[in-house]
Amino acid sequence: MSLLKLKKEVHKANIRLYQSGLVTSTFGNASGIDRERSLVAIKPSGVPYKKLMPGDIVLVDLDGNKIEGNLNPSSDTKTHLELYKAFADIGGVAHTHSTYATAWAQAVKAIPCLGTTHADFFYGEIPCTGIIEDSCILKDYEFETGRLIVDTFRSIDYHYMKAVLVACHGPFSWGDNAEEAVKISIALEEIAKTALYSIIINPSLKNIKKNLLDKHYLRKHGKGAYYGQKKISYYPRHKN
Amino acid sequence: MSLLKLKKEVHKANIRLYQSGLVTSTFGNASGIDRERSLVAIKPSGVPYKKLMPGDIVLVDLDGNKIEGNLNPSSDTKTHLELYKAFADIGGVAHTHSTYATAWAQAVKAIPCLGTTHADFFYGEIPCTGIIEDSCILKDYEFETGRLIVDTFRSIDYHYMKAVLVACHGPFSWGDNAEEAVKISIALEEIAKTALYSIIINPSLKNIKKNLLDKHYLRKHGKGAYYGQKKISYYPRHKN
Amino acid sequence: MSLLKLKKEVHKANIRLYQSGLVTSTFGNASGIDRERSLVAIKPSGVPYKKLMPGDIVLVDLDGNKIEGNLNPSSDTKTHLELYKAFADIGGVAHTHSTYATAWAQAVKAIPCLGTTHADFFYGEIPCTGIIEDSCILKDYEFETGRLIVDTFRSIDYHYMKAVLVACHGPFSWGDNAEEAVKISIALEEIAKTALYSIIINPSLKNIKKNLLDKHYLRKHGKGAYYGQKKISYYPRHKN
Amino acid sequence: MSLLKLKKEVHKANIRLYQSGLVTSTFGNASGIDRERSLVAIKPSGVPYKKLMPGDIVLVDLDGNKIEGNLNPSSDTKTHLELYKAFADIGGVAHTHSTYATAWAQAVKAIPCLGTTHADFFYGEIPCTGIIEDSCILKDYEFETGRLIVDTFRSIDYHYMKAVLVACHGPFSWGDNAEEAVKISIALEEIAKTALYSIIINPSLKNIKKNLLDKHYLRKHGKGAYYGQKKISYYPRHKN
Numbered sequence: 036m037s038l039l040k041l042k043k044e045v046h047k048a049n050i051r052l053y054q055s056g057l058v059t060s061t062f063g064n065a066s067g068i069d070r071e072r073s074l075v076a077i078k079p080s081g082v083p084y085k086k087l088m089p090g091d092i093v094l095v096d097l098d099g100n101k102i103e104g105n106l107n108p109s110s111d112t113k114t115h116l117e118l119y120k121a122f123a124d125i126g127g128v129a130h131t132h133s134t135y136a137t138a139w140a141q142a143v144k145a146i147p148c149l150g151t152t153h154a155d156f157f158y159g160e161i162p163c164t165g166i167i168e169d170s171c172i173l174k175d176y177e178f179e180t181g182r183l184i185v186d187t188f189r190s191i192d193y194h195y196m197k198a199v200l201v202a203c204h205g206p207f208s209w210g211d212n213a214e215e216a217v218k219i220s221i222a223l224e225e226i227a228k229t230a231l232y233s234i235i236i237n238p239s240l241k242n243i244k245k246n247l248l249d250k251h252y253l254r255k256h257g258k259g260a261y262y263g264q265k266k267i268s269y270y271p272r273h274k275n
Numbered sequence: 276m277s278l279l280k281l282k283k284e285v286h287k288a289n290i291r292l293y294q295s296g297l298v299t300s301t302f303g304n305a306s307g308i309d310r311e312r313s314l315v316a317i318k319p320s321g322v323p324y325k326k327l328m329p330g331d332i333v334l335v336d337l338d339g340n341k342i343e344g345n346l347n348p349s350s351d352t353k354t355h356l357e358l359y360k361a362f363a364d365i366g367g368v369a370h371t372h373s374t375y376a377t378a379w380a381q382a383v384k385a386i387p388c389l390g391t392t393h394a395d396f397f398y399g400e401i402p403c404t405g406i407i408e409d410s411c412i413l414k415d416y417e418f419e420t421g422r423l424i425v426d427t428f429r430s431i432d433y434h435y436m437k438a439v440l441v442a443c444h445g446p447f448s449w450g451d452n453a454e455e456a457v458k459i460s461i462a463l464e465e466i467a468k469t470a471l472y473s474i475i476i477n478p479s480l481k482n483i484k485k486n487l488l489d490k491h492y493l494r495k496h497g498k499g500a501y502y503g504q505k506k507i508s509y510y511p512r513h514k515n
Numbered sequence: 516m517s518l519l520k521l522k523k524e525v526h527k528a529n530i531r532l533y534q535s536g537l538v539t540s541t542f543g544n545a546s547g548i549d550r551e552r553s554l555v556a557i558k559p560s561g562v563p564y565k566k567l568m569p570g571d572i573v574l575v576d577l578d579g580n581k582i583e584g585n586l587n588p589s590s591d592t593k594t595h596l597e598l599y600k601a602f603a604d605i606g607g608v609a610h611t612h613s614t615y616a617t618a619w620a621q622a623v624k625a626i627p628c629l630g631t632t633h634a635d636f637f638y639g640e641i642p643c644t645g646i647i648e649d650s651c652i653l654k655d656y657e658f659e660t661g662r663l664i665v666d667t668f669r670s671i672d673y674h675y676m677k678a679v680l681v682a683c684h685g686p687f688s689w690g691d692n693a694e695e696a697v698k699i700s701i702a703l704e705e706i707a708k709t710a711l712y713s714i715i716i717n718p719s720l721k722n723i724k725k726n727l728l729d730k731h732y733l734r735k736h737g738k739g740a741y742y743g744q745k746k747i748s749y750y751p752r753h754k755n
Numbered sequence: 756m757s758l759l760k761l762k763k764e765v766h767k768a769n770i771r772l773y774q775s776g777l778v779t780s781t782f783g784n785a786s787g788i789d790r791e792r793s794l795v796a797i798k799p800s801g802v803p804y805k806k807l808m809p810g811d812i813v814l815v816d817l818d819g820n821k822i823e824g825n826l827n828p829s830s831d832t833k834t835h836l837e838l839y840k841a842f843a844d845i846g847g848v849a850h851t852h853s854t855y856a857t858a859w860a861q862a863v864k865a866i867p868c869l870g871t872t873h874a875d876f877f878y879g880e881i882p883c884t885g886i887i888e889d890s891c892i893l894k895d896y897e898f899e900t901g902r903l904i905v906d907t908f909r910s911i912d913y914h915y916m917k918a919v920l921v922a923c924h925g926p927f928s929w930g931d932n933a934e935e936a937v938k939i940s941i942a943l944e945e946i947a948k949t950a951l952y953s954i955i956i957n958p959s960l961k962n963i964k965k966n967l968l969d970k971h972y973l974r975k976h977g978k979g980a981y982y983g984q985k986k987i988s989y990y991p992r993h994k995n
Contacts, residue, residue: 142956
């Protein structure tokens, strides 16, 4: 894929993020990676979505050096880069401050898996990181935010859990490319909303049982997947 | 009615489902039946609503064999079929993961009948199934989901209660045709939302009294119905 | 005012009700009265708003006899008529099942006056009727609903409290004409919503103090009103 | 800047306020000041936003005397003027009755700083005034509302906290100009909403820790700001 195509895809994913209503002010960004060239295309920092053009997308290397673009890359760039480095085969990352996912992140609570909508997208409860250490805030904050996420996933397979809540902050998601990462963000927001209303109705709710989780996740994402029109070949290996 | 007409109707009902905002991602489907030919027209699995054309609607027989169509039918097809088999005179079925109805389903709680909006559509509280047995998940999940619903209606007349919440999953609804099933889905979502806010304000609420329920349900659906512009002739026989 | 003009006004008010998002399904109706001729123009029963034309508006006398129109008048007509009879100088009535006002009605709770938005429109807490008696449901339900409202206003001046919640049902509002009644419905819904969120944050809230209520209500509606561009001359006489 | 330009800017800010969905009925207004001429441009009172033209914007001096315009200025004008007098270098003020911010104001609760979205805009919890004294209501209410806000900011630097909740009323915000004040209103509403949902999920939440607050606020607004495309030069001096 040419870098121009990557920039266009990342632009499109950012616009979709905006149009989905997940973005508060200018908070939110999507990126994509060219794994061969080890270059990441990402939204510039603080640019209103309405004015965002494909040519505004910034290219950086995995050390965060700007390779192409007139604008500064997103202030969250280093977080994205840590995810690309640690999660070897993801192709896109998205970050939002969407209302309901952020409410769970602010509450410092994982989103329990309360139903099949959740299980169709995420293999288990959506983890929330711990609160970032003071030393990490004072050092290299955005880099450390990335480390915190990676740390949270030591015992979770990022292939089957494509989102995380950063405590007191908001959600990050990822996928095969920027478009999938944005799609996961949208699903996450809806699931976060439904989970909130569910626990209002019944505060004692727990995760659904393993068999139901497996059934829904695997009929979409497992070896013998029969949801949709195409077969998907990998099989989840949940580490828990 | 020709099968072409049925497919068009089912297509239209699915589009209406989508436009009503009840659908999360590609979750949601409506179907209709041709009782003479025993053929069911249903949305294909995992196809985005924006791209859905009347020609994409799949025809299956009551055993789930595909009779016409290039795409796979909805992964929920077997659940629809069980409803058509058990509820002898329904003509359409709809399924969504709409936010508020799903919140009640995830909370594993029937929606109490708290007011006349509810009573205008549903004759009593909207039941929630039990949680599906592990053995049923492992056997033929979508078929067993249908069985679970039918089982829940052993003592409820499906003519006067045209919706159900499947525990940890979401709502199904039905009616004379796909259009009515979708209309019920829309009313259900609004009623689920209002019920949620009602119990926040007053957690001790119970079902409204029988006379008020009867009055509202029957003035619309009873023998001497005087709501709207046309008389409706049947009379509810609630089994409870 | 000609009856044609009245019908057009009532049509327009019904359309505004619909466009404001307050209407669930076909639930909701606005009416207006010609006091000289003692004729009421009201929405026909069960007609979808999208298809409603000015010529569909039905004219009835104060006894509920249809004077003009091809369709049946709203099933709530008798309730409207009771309000016109008891509240001698109102010119319009509106009824909705709007989400948040209905949630308070279903909770059988008056909406406390928690802030100045409320005080700008309503002089004190918005009353909720008692639950209608079984005998009244069985007699002439819609007429008795009107009586229940009038009864609730024995000690409340309807000039300064232009809305009521009917327990287990939903709100009615009124004003100088159908347009004002609809405007009050819209304000009521927003106030009901904000009140709900307020009591979630702080469950021990009470009505704001009398002086603040007086200040806001009277600067808009009192003798020396200085809000807006025109002086309003009457002075509220709250009976409590 | 010419007065004509100021009026156009204030008109535009009011229209943006309306389009952002923050305005209930005609409640909401934005103003801007010409510091050289000591003249304030403000929305006229009670005029529907849809009909508001740039020529309708009213000019008043800091004593509240109308200098230009055919309509009465907003009934909240005196509150705006007190803010301009006390907060020496602000250029715009906005006031709304937006749902969630108003819910916190009605609950008479400051909005705790629960996450980075909040910290990106506001340096600490968003204060709520005390309930206005009866004597102040009876004297010169809108002037006293301004005094109450100024009083609340005795120990808070208005440069780093650009919004306040007036108890039992609603939010005011300010900034370099009317446009920024409106932008703050919009962010405030989103933050108020997310905070509400956060405390529903976890009622024991407290403000995020100082280092995280500092990090986010200062990376956008501090001396060495690196968010966005332009450096901002001042440094917050929080008085607490």
